[in-house]
Each structure stands twice: as structure tokens, then as C-alpha cells.
Amino acid sequence: xxxxxxxxxxxxxxxxxxxxxxxxxxxxxxxxxxxxxxxxxxxxxxxxxxxxxxxxxxxxxxxxxxxxxxxxxxxxxxxxxxxxxxxxxxxxxxxxxxxxxxxxxxxxxxxx
Numbered sequence: 001x002x003x004x005x006x007x008x009x010x011x012x013x014x015x016x017x018x019x020x021x022x023x024x025x026x027x028x029x030x031x032x033x034x035x036x037x038x039x040x041x042x043x044x045x046x047x048x049x050x051x052x053x054x055x056x057x058x059x060x061x062x063x064x065x066x067x068x069x070x071x072x073x074x075x076x077x078x079x080x081x082x083x084x085x086x087x088x089x090x091x092x093x094x095x096x097x098x099x100x101x102x103x104x105x106x107x108x109x110x111x112x
Contacts, residue, residue, distance in 0.1 A: 028085055031062030035090075035097055043087045044099060048080050060086065060099070071101040082106065 028043040044067060046060030056074040059066040069086055078084065088101040 031060045031067035032064050033062075034067055034099065035062070035065050037090075039090050039092060039097070041089050042099065043085060045083070045085045048078055048082050048084060051078060051080050053078075060084075067099055068096065069099045069101050071104055075104055075106060077106050078104065 028045040029037065031044055031046045034042045034044045044060055046062060046067065048058050049061050049066060050057075050059040052058065053074060053076070056071045057069065058071075058074070058078060059068050067090075069088075071086075084107075085105040086099055086101040087103045087105075088099050090097050090099050092098070
């Protein structure tokens with residue numbers, strides 16, 4: 001009986017460890033860091049500026065630069081001055097880097 005209890009405890013602790021490790025948030029870059037990294041997939045956290053809901057575009061402000069963002073469906077909650085996390089891929093369009101966002105998360109920055 002003690003052997004079964006010990007085995008069950010090992011599986012419980014192991015399962016909890018795997019679940020916790022999988023729940024860790026991914027790192028996000030600032031707009032300046034994302035621009036320095038260049039083309040490719042990225043997660044960028046910043047403050048919204050230059051919102052154009054008609055064209056589903058905005059910019060994320062950084063320390064030294066702004067990163068233009070294009071979204072398929074921009075949430076109505078995207079407003080200038082709000083913090084958000086955009087995840088997608090940086091591509092070069094017309095000679096300028098642009099983040100093509102696949103997901104946009106609004107809310108408290110401490111949650112992402």
C-alpha cells in the first residue's frame with residue numbers, strides 16, 4: 001500500500017511540474033528590440049499610437065522607434081495610449097519593417 005501511495009505521489013508531483021512549466025509566459029520584446037531583431041516571428045508589448053480602424057493598422061511605441069502593425073481583425077478596444085501585446089511576424093513592406101499581427105491581447109501588462 002505504501003508503494004502505491006509513493007508511486008501516486010511521484011506521478012502527481014511530476015504532472016504538476018510539467019503543467020507548471022508549460023504555463024510559463026513567453027518573453028515579449030519592446031518595439032525597439034523587435035525592430036533590431038529584424039524579420040521573423042515575434043511577440044511585442046507596447047503602447048498604441050496612430051490607430052486607423054478603417055485599415056486595421058496602428059503603431060506600437062518603443063524607446064527609440066515605433067513599430068507599424070497590421071492586423072486582420074483589430075479589436076475595437078485598440079485605442080491610443082493603451083498597452084497591448086501583439087504576436088505575429090515582422091516582414092518588410094515597401095522597404096519598411098511591419099508587424100503582421102496574428103493575435104492581439106489587450107489588458108493588464110502584468111498578465112502577459
